[in-house]
Amino acid sequence: MEPFIIGITGASGALYAHRLLRHLKDLDAEVHLVLTEHGKQVVAYEGQKAIYELADKVYRNDDLFAPIASGSFRHRGMIIAPCTMATLGKLAHGIGDSLLARAADVCLKERRKLIVLPRETPMHAVHFRNQAILSDLGAVVLPANPSFYLKPQSIEDLVDTVLARVLDHLGLDHPVSHRWREMGVGQDGGRGTEDRGISQ
């Protein structure tokens, strides 16, 4: 089976990458990983260094000779989680000056699946424009905006509300997070948290 590529940049939310790697590993998927320099620093700062053990292969971001830099490399999709506004800007303007940016640029030119999880708040007009450009180029812009209607009970549950959508877009069958109106979720007629014994 062909691998997935995960890119990690220096945005807050390394837990998104950690849990995505964990879920893909649980699904027996092969994962190749590349981090920007700031990505490495934020991963360390946010205490998520365990991600490295979950990847089948980790590339250096300055290794432009790596297989994922080439359109001939076959894979099942690339996910950039989390994605900074800086990397988003590069991708929107075809700047492939690092392995992560080049691999993503290759996805766009080869019309392969590219999912970006932007993380910033608030955003200015250039951030929005760059996301619109990427969307026009065929990337899936899937902001790291967790949802609350599934009543997450932990930070991991919250993060998984986003990652379930990522796994859906990758076409994977997965047990991550419930779906609206499945398994009783959302079928309480709007009575909310009371039915789960949570006091408000």
Ligand SMILES: Cc1cc2nc3c(=O)[nH]c(=O)nc-3n(C[C@H](O)[C@H](O)[C@H](O)COP(=O)(O)O)c2cc1C
């Ligand atoms: C702790 C920390 C958190 C950061 N969080 C964000 C963020 O959420 N979004 C963002 O766009 N930049 C964030 N930054 C700034 C980026 O790391 C910075 O713009 C960097 O140049 C991005 O480089 P990269 O895209 O090559 O990783 C953060 C920086 C630090 C130190």
